[in-house]
Amino acid sequence: MSLCLQARQLACERDDRWLFQGLDLEVRSGEIVRIEGPNGSGKTSLLKILSGQLSDYQGELFWNGAAMNGAREHFLANLLYLGHAPGIKSGLSPLENLAWYQALSGEGGHEEQRLEALERVGLAGFEDVPAGQLSAGQQRRVALARLTLTPRALWVLDEPFTAIDRHGVADLEKQLVAHAQAGGCVLVTTHHELTASPLLRRISLG
Amino acid sequence: MHSSSQSSETNQQVLAVPLREHKGGLMTAVKATLMRDLTLMLRRRGEVLNPLVFFALVITLFPIAISPDPELLAVIAPGLLWVAALLAALLSLDSLFRSDYDDGSLEQLLLAPQPLVALSLAKVAVHWLLTGLPLALMAPILGIILALPAGSYAVLALSLALGTASLSLIGAIGAALTVGLARGGVLLSLLVLPLYIPVLIFGAGAVQAAILGDGVSAHLAILGALLAASLMLAPWAIAASLRISING
Numbered sequence: 389m390s391l392c393l394q395a396r397q398l399a400c401e402r403d404d405r406w407l408f409q410g411l412d413l414e415v416r417s418g419e420i421v422r423i424e425g426p427n428g429s430g431k432t433s434l435l436k437i438l439s440g441q442l443s444d445y446q447g448e449l450f451w452n453g454a455a456m457n458g459a460r461e462h463f464l465a466n467l468l469y470l471g472h473a474p475g476i477k478s479g480l481s482p483l484e485n486l487a488w489y490q491a492l493s494g495e496g497g498h499e500e501q502r503l504e505a506l507e508r509v510g511l512a513g514f515e516d517v518p519a520g521q522l523s524a525g526q527q528r529r530v531a532l533a534r535l536t537l538t539p540r541a542l543w544v545l546d547e548p549f550t551a552i553d554r555h556g557v558a559d560l561e562k563q564l565v566a567h568a569q570a571g572g573c574v575l576v577t578t579h580h581e582l583t584a585s586p587l588l589r590r591i592s593l594g
Numbered sequence: 595m596h597s598s599s600q601s602s603e604t605n606q607q608v609l610a611v612p613l614r615e616h617k618g619g620l621m622t623a624v625k626a627t628l629m630r631d632l633t634l635m636l637r638r639r640g641e642v643l644n645p646l647v648f649f650a651l652v653i654t655l656f657p658i659a660i661s662p663d664p665e666l667l668a669v670i671a672p673g674l675l676w677v678a679a680l681l682a683a684l685l686s687l688d689s690l691f692r693s694d695y696d697d698g699s700l701e702q703l704l705l706a707p708q709p710l711v712a713l714s715l716a717k718v719a720v721h722w723l724l725t726g727l728p729l730a731l732m733a734p735i736l737g738i739i740l741a742l743p744a745g746s747y748a749v750l751a752l753s754l755a756l757g758t759a760s761l762s763l764i765g766a767i768g769a770a771l772t773v774g775l776a777r778g779g780v781l782l783s784l785l786v787l788p789l790y791i792p793v794l795i796f797g798a799g800a801v802q803a804a805i806l807g808d809g810v811s812a813h814l815a816i817l818g819a820l821l822a823a824s825l826m827l828a829p830w831a832i833a834a835s836l837r838i839s840i841n842g
Contacts, residue, residue: 391613439705440705441701441704441705441840441841442841443837443841444841461616461707462613462615462616464616464705464706464707465614465615465616465617465707466613466614467705469701469702469705471698471701471702472698473696473697473698473701474697474698475697475698475699475701475702476697476698476699477630477634477693477697477699478697479633479634479637479638480630480633480634484630484633487626488626488627488630489702490626491619491622491623491625491626491627492623492626492627492702492703492706492708492713493619493623493706493707494616494617494618494619494620494622494623494707494708495619495622496622539611540611540614541611541612541613541614567611570611571611572611
């Protein structure tokens with residue numbers, strides 16, 4: 389089963405200014421699509437529209453050929469969105485944070501899975517430290533642990549490299565490519581230069 | 595390019611991440627949200643104690659400011675207790691969705707493949723458990739300070755327990771609407787206070803009736819009806835308001 393997210397004639401207006409107009413876009417299995425553009429060109433807005441958070445736009449969205457309105461449940465079950473804010477509760481430990489995310493998607497999950505996911509992002513030994521005491525990069529890593537913990541076909545990542553060290557960036561890039569090779573699909577905004585890959589496609593805004 | 599549909603089953607073995615059908619798990623998600631919010635609130639005890647301290651302070655100041663005369667106090671006690679509890683509950687509302695909004699977990703909540711209505715109801719339930727219920731349990735003790743006549747203490751606690759549940763539900767609509775605003779506190783009060791009036795009237799009325807020796811069941815029944823109505827309607831309004839706020 390391949391996946392396909394399509395947008396037709398997307399247009400979004402913010403404060404009497406068109407961020408983009410007449411944008412046609414198609415994202416399929418096995419692709420990494422990088423949304424490019426200067427600050428304020430609407431990259432985050434586009435990702436929010438594509439992930440179904442913003443409804444203040446013109447145009448149409450299709451998920452696997454069906455209009456988004458009818459397919460929303462199936463779409464959400466296959467979406468993993470990481471926004472600007474990592475969505476990590478500072479009062480909870482990384483383990484507790486991940487447990488909530490796992491439960492949100494309806495799985496009880498096991499502690500071993502969460503420990504494994506944390507180890508994979510280099511946070512072994514920080515499992516029970518309140519996330520508020522972790523650095524910004526470590527908090528981002530907790531959020532990134534969801535990529536392995538709750539496998540989803542479509543990844544929508546808004547600036548996932550923020551605050552991540554060089555080593556982590558290389559690992560994450562490898563993970564994106566591996567996901568696309570496995571038939572998944574990645575939509576990403578970043579100011580970081582991604583290594584050229586045949587799977588990588590660029591869309592420029594602004 | 596082939597159109598992607600369920601027919602291309604042959605591809606499925608190749609995919610490491612197959613598309614998944616949405617499969618239940620609502621109870622897991624609701625339970626986890628309840629536990630998460632409870633844990634968070636219990637780790638920030640100051641926030642839980644704040645409304646209770648406010649309630650206690652207001653009530654202790656009244657006999658000092660007005661008069662220690664028990665007969666006078668007994669007349670105004672039901673109203674005072676109810677107004678102070680209502681304001682205390684109102685004070686704590688602003689933080690209901692605020693921290694989730696700030697750290698990005700609210701957008702994750704909205705993107706969960708679970709009905710937002712159920713998840714937001716879980717959040718409101720935690721708010722009531724840690725604000726409304728403690729206020730209701732504390733009120734009889736403060737009633738002693740106001741020389742509340744014997745026989746009305748149980749009704750006071752019961753009316754507050756029922757009433758604050760409606761207050762949490764109604765207030766959460768306002769909290770959800772104003773969560774995107776930097777200083778939504780005043781607006782929140784203006785939005786929800788008018789909706790609080792019926793609860794206040796019947797809540798204070800129940801205690802008054804108990805003091806006068808009239809039947810309290812009518813008042814409590816109306817409080818129950820208000821709660822039932824808010825339980826039915828408010829979750830949908832909260833979910834819709836959250837979507838509007840996230841859109842902003």
